[in-house]
Amino acid sequence: MHLTGKTALITGGTLGIGAAIVLDLARRGADVSVVARHLDQPADALAKQVQALGRGILLLAGDMSRPDDCANVVAKTAAHFGRLDVLVHNAGGPSPGKIEEVTPEQWRYTMDLHVNANYYLARAALPHLKKHGEGCIITVSSTAGIRGVPGAIAYATAKGALPQFTRSLARDLADDNIRVNCVAPGVIRTRFHADMTPERKELNLKHRIPLHREGTPEQVAEVVALLVTSDYITGETIVIDGGLTSRIA
Numbered sequence: 001m002h003l004t005g006k007t008a009l010i011t012g013g014t015l016g017i018g019a020a021i022v023l024d025l026a027r028r029g030a031d032v033s034v035v036a037r038h039l040d041q042p043a044d045a046l047a048k049q050v051q052a053l054g055r056g057i058l059l060l061a062g063d064m065s066r067p068d069d070c071a072n073v074v075a076k077t078a079a080h081f082g083r084l085d086v087l088v089h090n091a092g093g094p095s096p097g098k099i100e101e102v103t104p105e106q107w108r109y110t111m112d113l114h115v116n117a118n119y120y121l122a123r124a125a126l127p128h129l130k131k132h133g134e135g136c137i138i139t140v141s142s143t144a145g146i147r148g149v150p151g152a153i154a155y156a157t158a159k160g161a162l163p164q165f166t167r168s169l170a171r172d173l174a175d176d177n178i179r180v181n182c183v184a185p186g187v188i189r190t191r192f193h194a195d196m197t198p199e200r201k202e203l204n205l206k207h208r209i210p211l212h213r214e215g216t217p218e219q220v221a222e223v224v225a226l227l228v229t230s231d232y233i234t235g236e237t238i239v240i241d242g243g244l245t246s247r248i249a
Helices: 016-027 039-052 067-081 104-132 143-147 153-176 198-208 217-229
Strands: 007-011 031-036 057-061 086-089 135-139 178-186 237-241
Touching: 007 016, 007 067, 007 104, 007 237, 016 031, 016 039, 016 086, 016 104, 016 217, 031 039, 031 067, 031 104, 057 067, 067 104, 104 135, 104 153, 104 178, 135 153, 135 217, 143 178, 143 237, 153 178, 153 237, 178 217, 217 237
Parallel strands: 007 031, 007 086, 031 057, 086 135, 135 178, 178 237
Antiparallel strands: none
């Protein structure tokens, strides 16, 4: 898919991995609709960067755990730009706790934000994606969803559902030439991992990650761009983790 003249909707798009995806797709020619729970200074700064690239940007506030918000951001994007070609659901956040510590309310919210939102967004976007003969959906999982992590059962379970959602949706939409793929980042240099203890960071870099370094949001964005622009990849989950999940220990 060539992105010039196309429109991409990115949730969780004002910081970290989301912002890197927005800028990468804009550099490749896409106009971008960016969704965040709160539109504050980072959103304004991002808008200026996108505009400097000569691309259009629409900033939308929304809580992706809510079905109505998911439908609204899709509708507003299509109305503003006249089309929707790429959907990237990146919005999320940590959900710590062992099973006895996670309340039913936290469990439901985690599933709504990380899993159900993909259903709501894709269902709302589908009529628009079908209009131009091709489309692309990207889901965002995590290495936590592949291997599991201690003390984050809700988050790991939610992220673990996304590769299967991706495979199933890819099969359903292949005849419409709509490709669906997933990225699964590992330890990436973002606010998500900012509260990691020095001991945990040393363990990761010295012993758990074969490349002995954190990834960057830009490296994740590069893979997202590959999956968006390459027209012969669908149903796949690409892990971006410096080799973390290749280790047994």
